Amino acid sequence: MAGVTHLPCDTLGVCMVCKATPSDEEKLTCKTCVSYWHVACLSSPPATMAETVVWRCFDCLELSSLYASGKAVLKGSGELIPEIKPIAADASLTEQAKDKSRQELLTGKADASNEEGKGEWNKDVFDILSGSLNCSFCIQIPERPVTTPCGHNFCLKCFVKWIGQGKKTCANCRSIIPPKMASQPRINSALVFAIRMAKISKNNTAGGPSRICHFVHNQDRPDTAYTTERAIRKGKANAASGKIFVTVAQDHFGPIPAENDPVRNQGVLVGACWEDRLECRQWGVHFPHVSGIAGQSNYGAQSVVLSGGYVDDEDHGEWFLYTGSGGRDLSGNKRTNKTQSFDQKFEKYNLALKVSCMKGYPVRVVRSHKEKRSSYAPEKGLRYDGVYRIEMCWQKEGLQGFKVCRYLFIRCDNEPAPWTSDDHGDRPRPLPQIPELKDAVALCERKGSPSWEFDEEDSRWKWKKPAPPSQKHTKSADPNEIEGARRAFRKAQNMSVRARLLREFSCLICTQVMVSPVTSPCAHNFCKSCLEGAFAGQAFVRDRSRGGRSLRSQKNVMKCPACPTDIADFLQNLRVNTELKGLIESLKTKAEEENEDASGNKDGAEEESDETAEAGKDEENSTEKLNDSSAGESDVKEQKSGEVEVANEVEDADVKCDGKRKRDDTEELVPKKEDSKKARGG
DNA sequence: ATCCCGTGAGTT
């Protein structure tokens, strides 16, 4: 190692340079690998709060510049190429350069930068966003945006970090942040969508990358679950499933591709939402009606649902820790039971998950609104979030005192997750740091190479080994049903721009596009006036509220019109989310302009008959600029095409999870007490 | 918050 020594703190928090044990305040966290560094031993510590938040250690800076120059690649297993060493201290990176490389990492535009003028791309997006939509910490477009009740938008990570430092007020305006929001911030999905729209619309005019991934919200529901004769009084609770619309086998692994979607010919795209489990089932994403795991113990698990049923679950978006099933007394007529009364074992569904782990199969992941402890859960219903791989599994003592099976899921999908505004899917990422591993029992890791793997040449995840042959017959959908569904779907596809805006940015009260949006602490968006109107005449405080010093005046509970959260405090001082407002306005304007450009053509398209629409979605894309392209997303079917073999011989290296791997940058900035094993120093 | 149903897939 050359020149100045740069080393982080070790497992015990001891600085490896000066051997002191710095306090939390004296330590700095690398934004990328979440390692801790003693500020006093840094040659050039960050000067401002904003810099602190985005600070990256020397290893990671070097790494990102290697990425940018195309010299570094990730191995399929997710392991970082080892020859990357701490570089000579002052990597001579200016703040600008840091920002640039960070942004390149974020947007995946690394190697497209200066050539072909694509470097301007990000700048253009900023322009569209009027430069106004910035997280105050990192001065970037907010990643996983959360909105404070005072109407300011931040990256989830930056916000969590801020709260983690004991801050109780908004970093922008010093308004108090409600404790509930502080402890459980929810991503503002309307804002995510707005950012994506801005990117896409920019992209379409600037000739950027052509393949933008689709983001779907509610599908049409051409057929719903039905109530059988027998259960006539029980309504939907005991309904039987409606038709299955896709033609995949029940033990199909991976995304649902377009060729198995005769209804829409697009497959199930990331971000697809459903009302309930039966509907989710109809699209072939997760077949069981109640169970959270779909799988067979001798074959593998195809999908899971995160529904908050198990308190041990821990959700970090791109990765999460899942708890196995069982361990509960379901005798009598219980279907679920939150309390555990015996140990879980690796059998049945838990064994199925383990098989998927060992084989490296892609596992579809669905998140439910019932998971209240996750920032990534949808507001209502269920949402398909793409495929993940189970990198390892083990047992631990659960929070309820019995053993639970544990699974580390890491996202590996070719489409971006619903909470990011990235325009690309996942790249292989390192294992996150998992404190509970130090107490893990029966730890299992994959031995061979995974079946579902990132292909560097194609920059896509694919089957590197053939997908396991189905053991079930493939369901075929009823042609009549398909035709009906198809019509409804085409109609939805031809929605006007305004209808689209409406769908994404509608006020939950007036159902119109929000004029002056306010965001509640529970992350629901309304027009300011609508929300005011909804509570007009209601007093905030009961009785003796008058003279400013009423001692025990009782606050009235005022429930959010969209959920049970008490938003009385929020209502007292409604603040417009000006950034979101501006964004909606500019999208509106832009959409109208494009509407006019396409003029007569466009009107025709809206009234277009089903038959003409049959011509395909490509055509729709051209008439509808804001419609993201769905073409090109159907090629998830490389299974048996022959070139699989070639890829296989490249390496069969075992997957190890110790030492060498860097930690994931998606790790939450949380207390850092128990660092079981630091992935450093090796 | 609690009760308890019909359902459907896995397993025997």
Place this chain on the structure above:
DNA sequence: AACTCACGGGAT
């Protein structure tokens, strides 16, 4: 075919 098991969901 019988039996077990399951992170739903409407009704009370």
